[in-house]
Amino acid sequence: MTSSSMATASPNGVHPTAEPERAAGTAGPEPILQLSDLRAGYGAIEVLHGIDLMVPAGGIFAVLGPNGAGKSTLLKVLAGLHPVSGGTIVMAGREVNRARPDDLARSGLCLIPEGRGVFANLTVEENLRLITHLGARPAEIEERTYARFPQLAVRRKQVAGTMSGGEQQMLALARSVATDPGLLLIDELSMGLAPRIVEMLYELVAEIARTGVTVIAVEQFARTILGIASSAVVITTGRVVLAGLPDEVESKLSGLYLGNVAD
Ligand SMILES: Nc1ncnc2c1ncn2[C@@H]1O[C@H](COP(=O)(O)OP(=O)(O)OP(=O)(O)O)[C@@H](O)[C@H]1O
Numbered sequence: 144m145t146s147s148s149m150a151t152a153s154p155n156g157v158h159p160t161a162e163p164e165r166a167a168g169t170a171g172p173e174p175i176l177q178l179s180d181l182r183a184g185y186g187a188i189e190v191l192h193g194i195d196l197m198v199p200a201g202g203i204f205a206v207l208g209p210n211g212a213g214k215s216t217l218l219k220v221l222a223g224l225h226p227v228s229g230g231t232i233v234m235a236g237r238e239v240n241r242a243r244p245d246d247l248a249r250s251g252l253c254l255i256p257e258g259r260g261v262f263a264n265l266t267v268e269e270n271l272r273l274i275t276h277l278g279a280r281p282a283e284i285e286e287r288t289y290a291r292f293p294q295l296a297v298r299r300k301q302v303a304g305t306m307s308g309g310e311q312q313m314l315a316l317a318r319s320v321a322t323d324p325g326l327l328l329i330d331e332l333s334m335g336l337a338p339r340i341v342e343m344l345y346e347l348v349a350e351i352a353r354t355g356v357t358v359i360a361v362e363q364f365a366r367t368i369l370g371i372a373s374s375a376v377v378i379t380t381g382r383v384v385l386a387g388l389p390d391e392v393e394s395k396l397s398g399l400y401l402g403n404v405a406d
């Protein structure tokens with residue numbers, strides 16, 4: 144099969160309800176994501192220089208690294224928003240190098256981009272109503288969202304851009320949950336927020352992961368995310384320089400990019 148004919152993700156996609164398949168010759172379940180020598184860049188400048196990565200299904204996978212390491216580029220490539228220039232992305236058993244963002248979204252992938260992943264000029268309610276193209280009725284989506292995130296119910300008529308940074312990120316999380324994702328990519332949820340708020344948001348992320356959603360969380364500051372992650376990698380200048388259990392990664396981090404880990 145050519146890569147283009149494989150571009151449309153499987154009907155079950157990355158959803159946790161999919162039957163756990165086993166990769167040929169391996170003992171464990173198939174990884175939700177496998178990157179081999181993944182390369183990408185901007186124009187002639189390569190930014191990701193051959194990323195090899197295996198993300199198991201379930202749990203929180205932390206991607207750490209300093210400014211300019213290529214973390215956001217990696218997430219954009221995974222979401223189909225930026226082209227792959229070399230290597231392969233295999234998602235839930237399918238090569239998706241050239242999959243379109245909407246195909247990936249339909250198969251269960253959701254990206255919360257860097258900054259606030261909300262429509263700043265729309266109210267909370269309107270932000271939630273924009274998700275209805277995925278099938279559920281607006282009232283249902285709102286009801287489920289407010290039950291899970293009661294703080295958003297209080298703010299339902301408020302324009303998202305006027306909410307606090309933490310509330311906006313909570314809305315971004317709520318919108319992503321409403322799309323019923325199997326694989327959730329989050330780019331620096333903590334940006335510009337106080338540690339207390341970051342902890343509250345990551346507790347919500349941990350709850351989302353407990354429902355079976357695999358989360359890949361990019362963070363520049365390590366402490367909070369390593370406390371809830373099941374595994375972690377560190378990327379510096381477009382290469383994976385460290386991978387392992389959160390404790391192992393944490394103990395070696397300061398030597399890699401001292402100064403960036405003290406949050
Ligand atoms: N649109 C673009 N055009 C050209 N170069 C870009 C573009 N976006 C990013 N880059 C470059 O690619 C490299 C990786 O950027 P990227 O945003 O992926 O890093 P990052 O790890 O997310 O950094 P940060 O922690 O600051 O968000 C940087 O050198 C950046 O300047």
Ligand SMILES: [Mg+2]
Binds near residue numbers: 330
């Ligand atoms: Mg970034």
